Amino acid sequence: MYSLLIDHLSTAVLQLNRELCIEYLNPSAEMMLEVSRRRIYGQDLASAFNEDDASRSALLAAIESGHAFTKREAEITLTTGKTLLCDYNVTPVMGALNNTDSLLIELHPRDRMKRISQEDELIANHQTSKELIRGLAHEIKNPLGGIRGAAQLISRVFDDEGLKDYTQVIIEESDRLRDLVDRLLGPRQLPQYQALNIHRVIERVNQLISVESEGQITLVRDYDPSIPDIIGDESQLIQSVLNVMRNAMQALINQTDNDHKQITISTRTLRQFTIGAKRHRLVCRLSIVDNGPGIPENIMKTLFYPMVSGRPDGTGLGLSIAQSVIHQHNGIIECNSQPERTEFNILIPIETSVTG
Structure with a gap:
């Protein structure tokens, strides 16, 4: 008994x-x-x-x-x-x-409770940064529209083409700043959810990475073909996975002392898995592992914040946008990094419906 x-x-x-x-x-x-x-x-x-x-x-x-x-x-x-x-x-x-x-x-x-606590913190920080960016975007775009409109009016008054060049610079820089703010806000279109195979998304990204890396990186596939279809926006998921893969690719290409640059992409299903505070019956885990130099410890906690980058030429928007997309799919992106092994895990619930 x-x-x-x-x-x-x-x-x-x-x-x-x-x-x-x-x-x-x-x-x-x-x-x-x-x-x-x-x-x-x-x-x-x-x-x-x-x-x-x-x-x-x-x-x-x-x-x-x-x-x-x-x-x-x-x-x-x-x-x-x-x-x-x-x-x-x-x-x-x-x-x-x-x-x-x-x-x-x-x-x-304790591993699970520790991971849940870390995920809660990650989700809360990402939500806080989104709210901050929305407020900042509003404060920037309002006067920006006025500056651009004033420059257009001034250009119509002047007959001197040299002066018109200056007003054109104002207009073009205003447009550039507006585009940057829009990118900070993430995808502007509502997700178009449909049933799709996660491996089709990955293979599309693999094709793009193979072309961009010009054969400098070996892609290793380790798929679980039994994973059911997930509900998601294919184009947005491609962009999200591409942002993560591209980060790995660029870190490897910039590493001069690595003769065997490799990215391993694996998929698995996790049962009765918790994301944040919610438990899901079935979750798809997409792991992207590279053998590059690792992520500097000083940016690990802010890795998914906008404008945070470990590269001098990086914009710091790729991972932030990727996290926003996965959040729209009720999932999360986690990262663990050390020299010669950086692992990004994209976790997406396998459900019949998704809320934006």
Whole structure:
């Protein structure tokens, strides 16, 4: 009866005997530890995950003393090589002779909560920057229209062609500034949502990157062909993915000490995945990984802000626009970077409808 109840818990639960061999784990623990309970019953705890020797000693001490304990932010290594950050509670279970028969371990992953917190911050910062840009755009475009109109009127009054050249400069620079403000605001057209295959979007971008890079970069494809169609605006998604890929391409091309410039594009589905505060049944993850120099640490937190760029000739608009487009698709773009590995993950829910 009790095991049936524990099987339905979302918390990962394991039971160990006095020799730290696994007697039971629930389905949540199977998913978290990426193991099958049928295969590891009766085996040592190391068949599920490893931690340092001190932690193993603490488990044995809990068996002898009968005292429960909690460990915060423990790093456990799965048999797949993956490392998880988690909290866990250890509770001794007493037997008939008032001795500890087994240990009950409850695992609470922190990686997911940490990622959700980071996503919430990213979404809030992006929304704040959008509101700031909208207000700034309004304050710029109003007087800008007046300046342009005045320059046009003045050009009609003067007969001197030399003076008209000056007014034309005012008009052209006003138009250039207006276009820059429009680009800061992102896509001006409403998305045209339809069912589409994400790999068609990626392949179109790959064609463009191959042409622009002139064969200097190797593109590696690692697709999951079983991913269902997503609902999205194809042209906007192409532009968004292209902005991310182009950033990777330019970073690689500017790197003179790299003889094997490579971008790896992979797709996967994630089940019961949370984006921000909302949980989705199915999410498409598009990963773009390059082996370039990495992103400077001083701009990582502001990477998706407008006008932030790590290149002297960069406008700082590409990633900001890409993030805005993915937000319109209820998704998000995340980034992790270190030398020789920069990874952008574009996460888009696979749903039947999308709200702008």
